[in-house]
Amino acid sequence: MGKxxxxxxxxxxxxxxxxxxxxxxxxxxxxxxxxxxxxxxxxAQAVEPVNAFDVLAGSGARGIxxxxxxxxxxxxxxxxxxxxxxxxxxxxxxxxxxxxxxxKARKALSEGKYDYIDLDPFGPPTGFVDAAFMALDNxxxxxxxxxxxxxxxxxxxxxxxxxxxxxSLRTEYYGELGLRILCGFLAHAALRQGFGVDFLFSxxxxxxxxxxxxxxxxxxxxxxxxxxxxxxxxxxKCLRRNYRKLGELKPKCVCGGENTLCGPLWRGDIADKKTxxxxxxxxxxxxxxxxxxxxxxxxxxxxxxxxxxxxxxLKKTSPPKLSLVEEALxxxxxxxxxxxxxxxxxxxxxPLGKLLEVVGQIRN
Amino acid sequence: MGKxxxxxxxxxxxxxxxxxxxxxxxxxxxxxxxxxxxxxxxxAQAVEPVNAFDVLAGSGARGIxxxxxxxxxxxxxxxxxxxxxxxxxxxxxxxxxxxxxxxKARKALSEGKYDYIDLDPFGPPTGFVDAAFMALDNxxxxxxxxxxxxxxxxxxxxxxxxxxxxxSLRTEYYGELGLRILCGFLAHAALRQGFGVDFLFSxxxxxxxxxxxxxxxxxxxxxxxxxxxxxxxxxxKCLRRNYRKLGELKPKCVCGGENTLCGPLWRGDIADKKTxxxxxxxxxxxxxxxxxxxxxxxxxxxxxxxxxxxxxxLKKTSPPKLSLVEEALxxxxxxxxxxxxxxxxxxxxxPLGKLLEVVGQIRN
Numbered sequence: 001m002g003k004x005x006x007x008x009x010x011x012x013x014x015x016x017x018x019x020x021x022x023x024x025x026x027x028x029x030x031x032x033x034x035x036x037x038x039x040x041x042x043x044a045q046a047v048e049p050v051n052a053f054d055v056l057a058g059s060g061a062r063g064i065x066x067x068x069x070x071x072x073x074x075x076x077x078x079x080x081x082x083x084x085x086x087x088x089x090x091x092x093x094x095x096x097x098x099x100x101x102x103x104k105a106r107k108a109l110s111e112g113k114y115d116y117i118d119l120d121p122f123g124p125p126t127g128f129v130d131a132a133f134m135a136l137d138n139x140x141x142x143x144x145x146x147x148x149x150x151x152x153x154x155x156x157x158x159x160x161x162x163x164x165x166x167x168s169l170r171t172e173y174y175g176e177l178g179l180r181i182l183c184g185f186l187a188h189a190a191l192r193q194g195f196g197v198d199f200l201f202s203x204x205x206x207x208x209x210x211x212x213x214x215x216x217x218x219x220x221x222x223x224x225x226x227x228x229x230x231x232x233x234x235x236x237k238c239l240r241r242n243y244r245k246l247g248e249l250k251p252k253c254v255c256g257g258e259n260t261l262c263g264p265l266w267r268g269d270i271a272d273k274k275t276x277x278x279x280x281x282x283x284x285x286x287x288x289x290x291x292x293x294x295x296x297x298x299x300x301x302x303x304x305x306x307x308x309x310x311x312x313x314l315k316k317t318s319p320p321k322l323s324l325v326e327e328a329l330x331x332x333x334x335x336x337x338x339x340x341x342x343x344x345x346x347x348x349x350x351p352l353g354k355l356l357e358v359v360g361q362i363r364n
Numbered sequence: 365m366g367k368x369x370x371x372x373x374x375x376x377x378x379x380x381x382x383x384x385x386x387x388x389x390x391x392x393x394x395x396x397x398x399x400x401x402x403x404x405x406x407x408a409q410a411v412e413p414v415n416a417f418d419v420l421a422g423s424g425a426r427g428i429x430x431x432x433x434x435x436x437x438x439x440x441x442x443x444x445x446x447x448x449x450x451x452x453x454x455x456x457x458x459x460x461x462x463x464x465x466x467x468k469a470r471k472a473l474s475e476g477k478y479d480y481i482d483l484d485p486f487g488p489p490t491g492f493v494d495a496a497f498m499a500l501d502n503x504x505x506x507x508x509x510x511x512x513x514x515x516x517x518x519x520x521x522x523x524x525x526x527x528x529x530x531x532s533l534r535t536e537y538y539g540e541l542g543l544r545i546l547c548g549f550l551a552h553a554a555l556r557q558g559f560g561v562d563f564l565f566s567x568x569x570x571x572x573x574x575x576x577x578x579x580x581x582x583x584x585x586x587x588x589x590x591x592x593x594x595x596x597x598x599x600x601k602c603l604r605r606n607y608r609k610l611g612e613l614k615p616k617c618v619c620g621g622e623n624t625l626c627g628p629l630w631r632g633d634i635a636d637k638k639t640x641x642x643x644x645x646x647x648x649x650x651x652x653x654x655x656x657x658x659x660x661x662x663x664x665x666x667x668x669x670x671x672x673x674x675x676x677x678l679k680k681t682s683p684p685k686l687s688l689v690e691e692a693l694x695x696x697x698x699x700x701x702x703x704x705x706x707x708x709x710x711x712x713x714x715p716l717g718k719l720l721e722v723v724g725q726i727r728n
Contacts, residue, residue: 106498110474126556130494134470162555162590165529165628167610191526192490226526246531246625251615261610264529 005093008034009041011065012093014086027083028058028122036210037062038288039279040118040143043201043212044070046278049116049141053077055105055128056121060087060098063118067096072116077101077108106131115140124148126163129186133193139216141200144186147208152178154262169262171234171241172307175204175341180232180304182209183266187225196221201279202270203295204341211270231263232304239314240352241304243267269299294340301347305339308346311359320362322346328358369457372398373405375429376457378450391447392422392486400574401426402652403643404482404507407565407576408434410642413480413505417441419469419492420485424451424462427482431460436480441465441472470495479504488512490527493550497557503580505564508550511572516542518626533626535598535605536671539568539705544596544668546573547630551589560585565643566634567659568705575634595627596668603678604716605668607631633663658704665711669703672710675723684726686710692722 006013015029044052044066050073054063057076064087067074076087076098084102091098101108109117109131117132117140119125125144132142146152151159154170154177161167164185169177179202190197195215202211233249234241237257244250253259276296283289298305312319322338325346329336334350348355370377379393408416408430414437418427421440428451431438440451440462448466455462465472473481473495481496481504483489489508496506510516515523518534518541525531528549533541543566554561559579566575597613598605601621608614617623640660647653662669676683686702689710693700698714712719 107474110471127558130556131498134495158587158590161593162586165552165556188529192494192529194491222526223522226522229525249613249615249625251613261613 006031008037008061009065009069011061011068012090013059013061013064014089014093015059015061016086027078027080027086029061032206033061033208035205035288036145036208037065038283038285039201039203039210039291040212041065041069042279042282042288042292043141043143043275044072044116045282046275047116047141047200047214051075051114052116052118053109053112053114053135054118054120055108055132056119057087058083058120060090062120063087063098064090064094064096066116066118067091067098068094075099075101075112075114077103077105079104109135113137116143117141118143120145122147124151124163126185129189130193133190133195133215136195136215139214141212141214142186143210143212144182145208145210146182149175149178149204149207149209152181152209154178166264167262169232169234169260171236171262172239172310173241173304173341173345175209176304176339177232177262177265179204179209179211179270179341180265180267181263183211183270184229184264186211186213187229187266188264190215191222191225196225198272199266199268199270200272200275201295203291205291225268228266228268229264230267231261232265232267233259233261235259238352239306239310243303267302269302271295271299273297273299291340294338297337298339298347300335300337301349303347303349305341305345305347306355307342308344308359311356315356315360317360319344320359324362325359328362329355332358370395372401372425373429373433375425375432376454377423377425377428378453378457379423379425380450391442391444391450393425396570397425397572399569399652400509400572401429402647402649403565403567403574403655404576405429405433406643406646406652406656407505407507407639408436408480409646410639411480411505411564411578415439415478416480416482417473417476417478417499418482418484419472419496420483421451422447422484424454426484427451427462428454428458428460430480430482431455431462432458439463439465439476439478441467441469443468473499477501480507481505482507484509486511488515488527490549493553494557497554497559497579500559500579503578505576505578506550507574507576508546509572509574510546513539513542513568513571513573516545516573518542530628531626533596533598533624535600535626535668536603536674537605537668537705537709539573540668540703541596541626541629543568543573543575543634543705544629544631545627547575547634548593548628550575550577551593551630552628554579555586555589560589562636563630563632563634564636564639565659567655569655589632592630592632593628594631595625596629596631597623597625599623602716603670603674607667631666633666635659635663637661637663655704658702661701662703662711664699664701665713667711667713669705669709669711670719671706672708672723675720679720679724681724683708684723688726689723692726693719696722
């Protein structure tokens with residue numbers, strides 16, 4: 001395993017590269033996360049924080065890019081002294097001045113105040129989130145990555161209960177449910193620490209999720225947040241899904257099937273359209289610009305997306321083209337938007353019966 | 365407002381005494397909490413931690429008593445420099461050496477490692493709990509006080525949702541439900557921070573609740589803990605209450621009434637009988653010894669206690685003597701125990717129908 005210099009954005013990064021990154025890796029650099037770091041840089045360019053903290057910095061890729069490409073004052077921390085050496089080399093290589101800490105993450109978070117904190121742990125972020133909120137002053141931004149999507153998306157519901165305190169559920173829209181559980185967890189941690197939040201950008205890509213939130217100590221925001229933390233009931237027989245409060249749960253679906261419960265989770269917006277547009281303005285990459293548009297548009301409809309293949313399976317027909325579904329729904333007067341979670345996914349507020357009828361009438 | 369010296373246990377305390385303690389008080393000393401501090405000292409004598417931290421120390425009453433009466437090495441912290449001066453005076457007065465910090469609570473918690481941490485905030489402890497777990501090494505004890513019983517016991521359910529992430533419910537056994545919500549919250553925070561817990565002692569007295577737990581990093585303990593965090597359904601028509609998992613909720617009670625939901629909460633033991641007995645061995649005070657026996661005995665039955673007056677109200681009879689209920693239930697072969705939550709309360713595993721029948725047959 002040798003060192004190698006790679007270029008990410010405008011930043012050169014000296015890294016140890018392995019094919020498969022493992023927890024035992026000396027210093028962690030994951031080339032597959034380049035896209036995630038691109039997004040972080042765009043987010044920083046859009047919201048312009050001053051004082052950023054890359055808490056679990058590894059090779060320093062994210063923090064150094066924030067210093068170099070978004071011009072932030074950056075502190076980077078890693079518990080591994082060899083990571084700190086590499087961060088130092090990378091800072092010199094890019095001619096940026098950064099502050100480097102060599103502490104355990106939670107200790108590091110207690111040492112200063114920041115207005116952007118990035119949590120990029122190997123595994124769940126749950127143990128660091130409260131400490132991150134504590135390291136904000138009265139307002140600030142937090143970026144959080146979760147790689148334990150199998151827990152959040154319903155493959156390991158026990159792990160989800162243990163870590164996030166929520167019941168996860170494996171459905172055809174698992175990515176969105178997982179992300180909403182993560183957001184619900186973050187909103188709750190914020191409330192515990194006296195903050196209200198707005199989610200400015202979130203995405204599910206490959207096997208990770210990333211959420212960017214704005215936190216501020218504002219009572220009205222906290223009250224509104226509380227109302228957005230609810231449950232979801234899903235019927236596996238007819239695909240119906242509804243957000244419900246705990247006191248309003250219904251054991252049976254209107255179709256006669258069983259309702260299955262998921263949550264607590266966040267039913268509110270998981271991105272802010274204006275922030276998406278600002279981020280988009282800084283990006284020249286087609287894939288990135290596409291994601292930013294999609295995520296911004298999704299927020300018109302809070303009900304989780306439908307999967308066209310799943311609907312066709314239910315109707316025992318072959319799936320029509322998505323563009324025809326869009327046309328038919330819009331003609332029938334219902335909102336429609338694609339979504340970034342799933343290439344066969346779309347969001348609509350059309351009642352389920354109407355949706356099935358419309359899809360059933362489409363002739364390819 | 366002058367200074368005054370009071371004696372608590374074997375400790376002299378110089379204090380500012382007011383009739384009604386307020387948040388604006390210069391240095392907080394609440395004479396009504398003497399009983400709570402007595403219990404803390406007994407707990408420390410029973411479990412023998414080494415390194416204790418009184419995080420929100422006020423006048424230092426609890427921490428200095430732990431140093432003087434339980435022989436612990438104690439660190440006391442208060443954000444108010446005048447509190448620190450008073451703590452210093454009180455330490456001298458009692459000839460104990462303690463370490464005094466003048467920091468914000470969460471900052472203070474990040475500065476060292478302890479094996480007993482006491483959280484005695486004015487208001488909810490929710491914002492400090494994660495930081496307290498982070499300040500333990502692989503194992504240790506935490507004592508937590510909550511004074512926001514109106515939230516936990518169902519008078520302000522929204523405040524409970526915001527702070528504890530749980531739906532509280534006003535029933536005739538509100539003290540127990542509130543305590544179990546608090547324990548559920550603590551167990552969850554422990555899981556977030558990688559710990560499993562045993563609750564060694566808990567009590568609801570006047571308008572506060574106190575929980576003493578042992579935390580340790582043991583996977584099997586964590587798994588068991590997870591199974592003990594459940595919900596409760598209560599029927600206001602027939603008084604039936606059942607612990608249920610989220611997936612097992614029933615909208616209707618067997619009596620035809622509506623089930624009302626409460627939780628998540630802790631259905632496991634909220635005290636450890638052996639610890640209660642050890643604590644009792646150190647106490648000469650009748651009221652205290654009584655509480656310790658009662659709480660130890662309660663743990664035989666995890667279902668919340670019944671209120672005899674409420675049962676009589678339902679049966680439209682005047683309440684029989686509790687001793688007759690005990691006799692009748694035991695004769696019918698069911699376990700019975702009084703409980704510390706309520707002088708008219710008792711715990712039994714008898715099915716509700718049987719219980720009502722037995723109580724109905726009692727002639728005073």
